[in-house]
Amino acid sequence: MSASAAVPASVAARLQARSGAFTGPTANLAPGHVQANLAILPRELANDFLLFCQRNPKPCPLVGVSEAGNPRLPSIGEDLDIRSDVPRYRVWRDGEVVEECTDVSHVWRDDLVSFAIGCSFSFEEALLAAGIDIRHISAGSNVPMFRTSIPTVPAGRFSGPLVVSMRPMKAADAIRAIQITSRFPSVHGAPVHLGDPAQIGIRDVMAPDYGDAVEIRAGEIPVFWACGVTPQSVVAAARPSFCITHAPGHMLVTDLKNADLALF
Amino acid sequence: MSASAAVPASVAARLQARSGAFTGPTANLAPGHVQANLAILPRELANDFLLFCQRNPKPCPLVGVSEAGNPRLPSIGEDLDIRSDVPRYRVWRDGEVVEECTDVSHVWRDDLVSFAIGCSFSFEEALLAAGIDIRHISAGSNVPMFRTSIPTVPAGRFSGPLVVSMRPMKAADAIRAIQITSRFPSVHGAPVHLGDPAQIGIRDVMAPDYGDAVEIRAGEIPVFWACGVTPQSVVAAARPSFCITHAPGHMLVTDLKNADLALF
Structure with a gap:
């Protein structure tokens, strides 16, 4: 350009x-x-x-x-x-x-x-600047996203499940990523969950509802952030x-x- | 008094x-x-x-x-x-x-x-104020502490492993606890690890090296903070x-x- x-x-x-x-x-x-x-x-x-x-x-x-x-x-x-x-x-x-x-x-x-x-591009820039590997970026794929069992708070015709994005990280990176993304509440902020995907209704962390699956390496923890696909999915559901x-x-x-x- | x-x-x-x-x-x-x-x-x-x-x-x-x-x-x-x-x-x-x-x-x-x-008393006060259950406090016991495989940075005669304290938490509480304790770098700050204890050389999370074992409930993650017993153990080792x-x-x-x- x-x-x-x-x-x-x-x-x-x-x-x-x-x-x-x-x-x-x-x-x-x-x-x-x-x-x-x-x-x-x-x-x-x-x-x-x-x-x-x-x-x-x-x-x-x-x-x-x-x-x-x-x-x-x-x-x-x-x-x-x-x-x-x-x-x-x-x-x-x-x-x-x-x-x-x-x-x-x-x-x-x-x-x-x-x-x-x-x-999430905004906080991913800050994570990369901190030297944290973001798997879907290093893999050249789309971030994996999942519908969860966490409900959003309805308003009028709009309701539906929270959609989250997932980034696998070593524990120390996950802690640092929580610190960094907490600084950015206007672009999803801190994660909503980490660890066991089943706790938020994700049955298969290798089968995302949107985007691409990414490798979770030995010793890594999946970390889940609220995702901007949530409003899109809620709008679509409102037809x-x-x-x-x-x-x-x-x-x-x-x-x-x-x-x-x-x-x- | x-x-x-x-x-x-x-x-x-x-x-x-x-x-x-x-x-x-x-x-x-x-x-x-x-x-x-x-x-x-x-x-x-x-x-x-x-x-x-x-x-x-x-x-x-x-x-x-x-x-x-x-x-x-x-x-x-x-x-x-x-x-x-x-x-x-x-x-x-x-x-x-x-x-x-x-x-x-x-x-x-x-x-x-x-x-x-x-x-850690200082950050525990802030965690309690946020409504986070601190297991050893609600159990009326001492915090469980562990020698880890993480080395400290030596100085002169002082060296030895990092000692950590452990508090089990649900994932959402762990995320909140990371945010809260990050605000207190002068009293150990953010956790150094969460999740799999073996990754930091802890073989049995129910057998602490100091303090008392605490229950880790289903769905909870052990969260590990650097502990002030580290300098004591390093001083003792220096004899x-x-x-x-x-x-x-x-x-x-x-x-x-x-x-x-x-x-x-």
Whole structure:
């Protein structure tokens, strides 16, 4: 990707997505910048979804919410246009994906509210900086994710199980990872579980519900974080007449810095 | 214990120990105040021991070090007299306990340096305040402690294995306990290990080297913290010609507040 040196990497990434020049997954794009999960819902559902996020901050940490009908989210990207700045979208009708596309201007409506939800890329950057191996990254695969037996707190039409991501680690790394991710409550924060997967309703840790299985080596402990797939799965289960999300892995790149999300 | 209302509980506790009116274990004495492990060494060994503590801050977090020959430690207790203010001492010669007593004025020497080392009572108070069950406290027993295969970093004559204390917890409590104890680096800080005891050389988690075994319930994980018995065991192994320690459980009560030790 080429961009003027004067333009921040996050803005350059969005401009490339906006023009259609970039349509790929956003992992490793604009390092240091917060990437976000996206859910765009009609106003009639937006208040319930906002309440759902408030009640479930670990899986649904909001980093930005738009005004209804307004495609701008200036608090997370001054020039951001939510209709075009994500490299790949999914359009849903009645709970089913009806279209995958790189721009949603053609289905935009004046009643749509955009929710940008923090993602684990932010804390993974901090874990890598601390020298902790993140298995799915070193394996070049997607993080394994699991539906759990832990319920979310319902709000209106939104309810369903917590989805978690899993990263296997040696005990000392798990302790350090708990410390590091605790500093980032706005991107899922500390793990919700570690050790025995069955305790949170995961029958086979080698058979994730989303993403790819990763090796758990001798002496390693599976560590589980609340996952931004939770709101997506809850929205899908609510079968709204209409909604838009990002396509998996194709996140919204914001101008926020991961470092600025740290509590201390 | 009776004391003038104008005297802080920590001062009252020391005055009672000083007068000989109190000679028991200090658990639950002067709640909120930092209690400390004590090692008193001749000056010829003090520099090496200070270096040992600097190199091993997790098991040996120093909260106060005296001038040679001076029995005062005003930074942790304005009126403190280290010769009399601990309820029970052990006097060691050539690595063996030769006397247990409630005052060490009769063996005091002008070359003795006193080391006050933080203890887990401080972080246990914070864990209890968070509603976390601490098994050995609810069982009314001593915390189980284990020699590990983890070496300390040697300094001069001081070397030996890390000793850890163990508290079994549910996974969610273990995560919370890591967060809480990370705030208290001057009283051992975060755990050094969790999960499989064999990984740190503990063959039987129900057979502690010091203290009492505690029940580990189904679904619980053993969590291991660096322990202030480490410096005691290292000092004993060095077989100094002369030293003084507190008797186990009979700690030095300081005027420092546990809450003041928290990083944030």
